[in-house]
Amino acid sequence: MRSASALYVARIANEASVGIIAKVRNTSDALTRLGLPCRAEVVDKRWWRGWPRVASSIALSQESLIIVRSDHHTMLFMLLPMLIARLKGKTLVIDRPNPVSAALGELRASASGPVTLAARRAWLYLSFPLCLYPAHRILAYSPDRRRFTFGARGKIRLVGNSVDTRSVPCRDAPPRFDGTVLRLIGVGHLAFWHGYDRLIRSIHRYMESKGDSALRIEFVVVGEGFELDSLIDLVRRLGLQDTVAFRGTLVGPQLEREFGRAHVAIGGLGQHRKDLLVNSEIKTKDYAARGLPFVLAYEDPDFPEGTPFVFQCPADESSIDLDAVAVWYAELERDPEAFRTIREFAEQRLDYRARLSQHVLPLLDACPADMPGS
DSSP states (O other): OOOOOEEEEEEOOOTTOHHHHHHHHHHHHHHHHTTOOEEEEEEOOOHHHHHHHHHHHHHHOOOSEEEEEOOSTTGGGGHHHHHHHHHTTOEEEEEEOSOHHHHHHHHHTSOOOHHHHHHHHHHHHHHTTGGGTTOSEEEESSOOOGGGTTTTGGGEEEOOOOBOGGGSOOOSSOOOOOSSEEEEEEESSOOGGGOHHHHHHHHHHHHHHHGGGOOEEEEEEEOOSTTHHHHHHHHHHHTOTTTEEEEESOOHHHHHHHHHHOSEEEOOSOGGGGTOSBOOOHHHHHHHHTTOOEEESSBOTTSOTTOTTEEEOOSSSOOOOHHHHHHHHHHHHTSTTHHHHHHHHHHHHTBHHHHHHHHTGGGGTOOOSOOSOO
């Protein structure tokens, strides 16, 4: 291995994105444990304040391996620094969390005016695939349109998000489900594509249709973000203040306490809103490492169809069948080994070290000399 050290640099413009920040640091730690000392650099500045720092870190890096987290809207500014790094003989990896097509979906749902929206769309079309060409490898979590990967498809590896299982405590024992109260938890930087509003509306419809015979549902939302105010307003309008609780951003013992009370975790229920039917969220990997079953409404290659601890919902705006969720969980609970095997699944298939050993470390011994293409 010709490399002695690595750098993972990421611009994350919101300190509430604790999951993403943890991913950067966990990736760095995993590489270090694999024998490649890695430095994580998180730039928590927005737009023009952040990208010059990221660009300079790439161009001036002394490390032999550089991993750049793509944030779409500033990647064109990274083109020259990445070219400089390549000319200096560095090995370059782009970590692309979401496809460009999903970023376009996010723009359509934003509050931007028509001129701003058109300009930002044009910027994305200008940026991709051009900014991908300097990379030796591109780690992607879902497919993208051919137009945005033309000439770079041979470098793309579809991988799932990972988890540092050593740093995530597994619950000692899940709370018993007595058939009267089902406790749900959703964690993340709140955005419309998480679909928590879909679940809240489903709870309201369920309570209206079932009346006094309804199973009591308790939904705890952990995190902050631009969707928080809308969710709070929705809960107030539907009269669900006693059913849905907002805890803000939690870490440490407070977060563990909420996880310890929950029966089922909630993954993405609205990824289809940004044209994503296949995805790999960080949060579901964390749920699995905790031994926590969860609900999804998209296809995740890491959890094949029929995975017993995953409840699959349709990728649309239909109501979540909460009775079916309760029956599924009750059946899962009957197996005394069920929750332990969730943790084992995460350790064997989802840990950072396995993914990095397969997709990143081999590059250090044999990087292709050509730059664009395959």
